[in-house]
Amino acid sequence: MEQDVNIKIIDREGVAHDIVAPTDMAMNLMEVVRSYELAPEGTIGVCGGMAMCASCQCYILSDHELPEMQDDEDAMLAEAFYVKENSRLGCQIAITPELEGLEIELAPES
Template structure:
């Protein structure tokens, strides 16, 4: 089953994308699969919460998984962090995220 997710890229353009919930993908991989950020500027660490290249701002009121210690530590060192910042690699695409709206954080 696919869900709809709205992703605003770093140029401020909003993309409405379909995201599969049955492929164990995360938001960072979704952004990469739709090429919404230039190659080499997102998911640099491969989704290990070791860089903040996939930082995004959550614009909708969805209940997301709790922040892990690793993600929290990485966001503490990242640039452009807001109260609604999350690492896209740490958010799995699930049916509950239907209608999620995120914006990619600026490159640090």
């Protein structure tokens, strides 16, 4: 059974986008941002989603229970710019039905 989730993404210009993301395509948050072209080409997902560049850093604005941060994501955020308490790498957040209503803001470009 396919299910789409509604996500609000605030881009780097401060514009809010209400988008619909599929849960049946094994996508992550970074890939959704790229597919909707919410960041200029070449400024997000530079490493291809390997948690090696932090170009997809985002701030989680809603109160969602997300998967626990793995060591490689934690290490990358430790070296990134503009990190906040609610920072996560979009490439490490799979689009699942539990993300319904998620609100995020893209971090400034490093």
